[in-house]
Amino acid sequence: MSEATAKGRKVIGGIDASGGHPVEYRFTHARSGNRHLMVVFANIYAPDDYGWATGILDNLRSNILWIRDRFGDGNTYYLCREMDFTVEQSVIGLITRVMKSLGLTPGDVTLWGSSKGGSAALYFGLRYGFRNIVASVPQLRIGTFVRDVYPDTGRHMLGEAMTDDDVRVLDAVLPDLLASGASPETNLYLVSSPQDEQYPTQVEPYLGLLQRYPNFNLVFSESPFITDHGKVTQRNTPPLLGIAYLLVEGIAPRLGLTRHGYEEPDADKSGITSFLESTAVVQGSFAAPVVTAPRRHDLLSTTHVRLAGRAPGAVRVSIWEHGKYLASAPVDADGGWTWHREQPWAAGEHRVRLFAVDASGYQSERTEVRFTTSEHVTAPVPDSPETRRTLLPPLIHTPEPYQQLLDVQVRLTGAANGATQVGFRENGVFLGSCPLAHDGRWLWNADWRWTEGPHTVEVFVVNAAGDESPPAPVTFAVIPTPAAPAH
Helix, strand or coil: CEEEEEEEEEEEEEEECCCCCEEEEEEECCCCCCCCCECCCCCCHHHCCCCCCCCCCCCCCEEEEEEEEEEEEEEECCCCCEEHHHHHHHHHHHHHHHHHHHHHHHHHEEEEEECHHHHHHHHHHHCCCCCCCEECCCCCCCCHHHCCCCHHHHHHHCCCCCCCCHHHHHHHHHHHHHCCCCCCCEEEEECCCCCCCHHHCHHHHHHHHHCCCCEEEECCCCCCCCCHHHHHHHHHHHHHHHHHHHEEEEEEEEECCCCCCCCCCCCCCHHHHHHHHEEECCCCCCCCEEEEEEEEEEEECCCCCEEEECCCCCEEEEEEECCCEEEEECCCCEEEEEEEEECCCCCEEECCCCCEEEECEECCCCEEEEEEEECCCCCCCCCCCHHHCCCCEEEECCCCCCCCEEHHHHCCCECCCCEEEEEEEECCCEEEEECCCCCCEEECCCCCCCCCCEEEEEEECCCCCCCCCCEEEEEEEECCCCCCCCC
């Protein structure tokens, strides 16, 4: 499981890929056995598309589920991509699975969000019957808003043409729910302000529909310090958090009957633990990236460090040092990747960690490479004969061409010049790598049992600059292990 810490509270990241769209999430367990779930949706400018994830909710005692609004390359209001509402189904699927794994019901859940996150909280809360909704400065005519104000998001949700018919469909999503009286018992808290430039078109026309809800509460701010849409939530954060604390404790204002101290310190956590493990963002079956350059403990110029390697099945390699993100290197179709930092490295020892990321966002285990940089090391000259020389394929000593071997006898050996690593592929799939000895010899044993039948392995070498040689193929056959003699 991928884990981080936010102000002392452990946050677990994962991806639920059981629906039509992978849904990325972060989760933190309740404190003191609290039996409540807070689901948090993101606004348009939320860092990394996670809303209210900077520690501001850390003092809540409930379970907290943050859901990322990043489907494809854009935001979706958690609803649709090119009018395909399977995004919505994937999101509600995640919420339902987390809720059930905690042994909770919709009556134990609060949906929370601001701006487009507030729209999502309203929609999912009313559509699926969750008990509490806290929505700050939502947009209720979503289609018109994204078309006119955020056209990139509009094209992502509506399609490139953003037709009037599709805009009308998206505009009607929330008003139609309100008009139908969906989830009439919901405790609904809405924050707005006349200073919000969106209020006259996105909220005020629908107050009549909202006021039909017996447990509707309007937090209406008229402050000279509120100058635009974004300031409304900022000025109302303390009362919003106050509402959240009450809801988490089972106290909903305007209700004649309240429930307090809804806790179960010894609750069975096996369900949520199993869910988090099965949807963990780090997958052990996804191979960590191989670093072919630099070699471990290389001494390099501060101005000439090139990282290169292999990451089959990945779309990018994420590169970090001391917990700080450095860059993402795209992975080629054949699994190769390379990255060169534009600015010089600080002189001294470096421990760089890398992990591969696939198209769904799953991550591999981490790979670490150590090297040292110095201002006194001369960088290679780009036009020197050394850099222009073609890297020759390696020599293969064993197995001999078309040799028949038992699976326990398969061992590839050979020699090479001007290289640092030897790599192995079969049918385009990277198998592994090994270093070269000082005299240029190399030896590689696979850490699995070879299947019976013919195998053609392509062997290639990589130098310190990350350049790869043409492959040298070797074909051999694995034969069955002889049966033990009968006694």
